[in-house]
Amino acid sequence: MYWGLLICAIAFEILGTLALKYSSTNASIWAMFVMVISYITSFIFLWGAVKKLDLSIAYAIWSGVGTAVICISSVYLFKEELGLLKIICIGFIIIGVVGLELLNK
Numbered sequence: 001m002y003w004g005l006l007i008c009a010i011a012f013e014i015l016g017t018l019a020l021k022y023s024s025t026n027a028s029i030w031a032m033f034v035m036v037i038s039y040i041t042s043f044i045f046l047w048g049a050v051k052k053l054d055l056s057i058a059y060a061i062w063s064g065v066g067t068a069v070i071c072i073s074s075v076y077l078f079k080e081e082l083g084l085l086k087i088i089c090i091g092f093i094i095i096g097v098v099g100l101e102l103l104n105k
Contacts, residue, residue, distance in 0.1 A: 002052040006061060009045035012038045013066045014073070021078060057104050064097040 016038030023031035050058050068090045074080040 002049050005045045005049040006053065006058055009042045009049055010062055010065050010069075012042035012045060013062065014069050016042060017066070017070050018073060018077065021074070025078075054104060057100055060100050061097050064093045068093050 016035050019031045019035035019038060022028060023035055046058065046062055049062075071086065071090055072082075075082045
């Protein structure tokens, strides 16, 4: 159950961040509304997840997975460039998140 809450927190954090970018480029009040609601919802789910999961693990996964997905999504949605260095850095994020989870067990 707590992992499900963390996955929901990640999904809403990603949605909020993508809406942040969209609202900043299009001055959309709806995108700003989605951003605010998504961030609030994300923190509510994260709050629920850390009731059982270690904060260090939950936060690292929440921010790491969110960062990696947003980086990849930005390439497709906002036509940002994806160079070799960016790919390597995303790989380090994934390695770090997996490493933390393995150390936790």
